[in-house]
Amino acid sequence: MADSVLQLSKLISDNSSHLVSICSGRGFTIPHLNDQYTEDSENFRKNTQCAETASIIVAAALQLVATLSPPQQSSFAIFGGHYKSASVRIALDCNVPEILREAGDKGLHADEIAAKSGVDGKLLARHLRFLSNYHTFREISPNVFANTRLSSVLDSGKSVDDIIANPHTKHDDTPGFVAIAEQVTGDLHKSTGYALEAMKDASSGLSPFQRAYNEPLPYYKWLETPENAYRFHRFGIMMRGFGAMQPPDAIEKAYPWNSLPQNSVVVDVGGGIGTLAISIARAYSHLKVVVQDTEAVVEEGETICKDVFPAGLTSGNLSFEAHDFFSPNPIKNASVYILKNILHNWPDALALDILRQLRVSATPETKLIVIGTIIGYTCRDYGKGIENVYKDAPEPLLPNYGAANDIGYVMDVTMSALFNAKEFTIGDLKALLEVTGWKVVRVQRSAPPHNFFDPVIAVPV
Structure with missing residues (x-):
């Protein structure tokens, strides 16, 4: 163990010196924990060397903590994670990040925060103090709290008065990260509590979500019911938030789009409100990009596109159509089909059906791009036939x-909780594609920290 401690300590020390040296030489600033988050504060991480070095430091520090902390304490931090989630949910619902941003650097007493939210100040203080122990908020003086870098990313950027007056539009015109936090600490928090019951009764086909909410409808159908209008709207913004966490050039590196001839058809199957498709259509005007999804989602996407990219609709560079991807695709001349974060929404049997339907509609030259999260193994032995990607x-x-x-x-646990589905290891995905008549020709794995954008290109066989 002593050797391991020294190795980890050396990794932290050497890479910290290296990180500071790179940043000093290139004019990057490493933000302080109590600084407020801005996009510019992440500039140092846009440098590949800085990002990799920072990941090594963080990995070594966390492994050192796991090595030296009493195992009971480390284990408690894991199985007690739902307490943190519950406290974050309270902070979000009470608009604490926004209230503290408006209060400024001097912070605000918990009673005053609570008065704006209609809750008990003493109870709220306990939750904020708990989160402050993990640097999400900071207690400046007894019961007086302020934002930190961590809590400031939970700030929608809206005024408190606006949120209170228009709670249903809290996430409109925001980057979407707060929508992600709401989803995780709300529906997902509750759903994952039933993961064990779903596992022990897998033959029922009920997901943990369906058990938690006593709901016969699958998750996406449930979202489309009238009583879930807020959730449905938030879900679209949440997906935009995941997109914002990806490198801006991720889609450009996913495929050589310029190599496609004029008017080549690119179909984003299950493309949601068109976030990815809009990026492609904007950058590559010679392509015809089609977004396919359910009728309700397509309507939402067209409405959003009229605001953010109206030229795409009027030029025909971008279009939307309703389509059920469990039936053959109506577009038979596609140069590229895209499945971004689709297969992970379905159990294997249904994922196989989606892939088979696309294979039926594909030409011999059609390329399939599966974009999602490739789950890395936690061992160094990847096994025969599985490449280290x-x-x-x-x-x-x-x-x-x-x-x-x-x-x-x-994300893997999330897919299990909502859909009885999963994220894929590269071995899992290769097997799924091969069974349905596709062959993997390229795998591009994103560097840590993971950004959910691992393009896998397959061709018909």
Whole structure:
């Protein structure tokens, strides 16, 4: 153990010096924990060397904590995670980040925060103090709290008066990260509590979500019911939030779009409100990009597109159509079909059906791009026939950077909770594609921290 501690400490020390040196030489600033988050504060991380070095530091620090902390304490931090989630949900619903932003650096007493939210100040203070222990908020003086870098990313940017007057539009015109936080601490928090029951009664086909809400409808159909109008609207903004967490050039690196001839058809199957398709259509005006989804989602997408990219609709560069991807695709001349974050929404049997339907409609030259989260193994032995698709972290770290790169694994549990589905290891995905007549020709794994954008290109066989 002593050797491991020294190795981890050396990784932290050496890479911290390296990170500071790179940032000093290139004029980057590493933000303080109590600084407020801005896009510019992340500029240092846009440098590949800085991002990789920072990931090694974080992975080593977290592994050192797991090594030196009493195992009971480390275990409690894991199985007690739902307490943090519950406290964050309270902070979001009470608009605490926005209230503290308007209060300024001097912070605000919990009683005054609570008065704006209609809750008990003493109880709210306990939750904010709990979160402050993890640097999400900070207690400046007894019961007086202010934002930190962590809590400021939970700020919608709206005025408190506007949110109170128009609660249903809280997430409109925002980056979408707060919508993600609401979803995770709300529906997902409750749903994952029934994961064990769903696992023990898998033959019923009921997802943890359906058990938690005593709901016969699958999650997406449930979202479309009238009583869930707020959730449905928030879901679209949440997906935009996931898109914002990806590198701006991610889609450009996913495929050589310029190599496609004029008027080539690109179909974003299950493309939601068109976030990805709009990016492609804007950058590559020679393409005809079609977004397919359910009728309700398509209507939402067209409405949004009229505001953010009206030229695409009027030029015909971008279009929307309703389509059920469990039936053959009506577009038979597609150069590219895209499945972005689709297969992970369905159990394997239904994922296979989606892939088979696309294979029926594909030409011999059609390319299929599956974009999602490729789950890395936590061991270094990838097994025969399974390629190592990303750079391993240095020893003695876990090859996948461990807890420094855990969002993909959170997404995997999320898919299980909502849909009885999963994110895929590269071995899982290759097997699924091969059974349905597709062959993987390229895998591009994103570097940690994971950004849910791992394009896998397949061709018909």
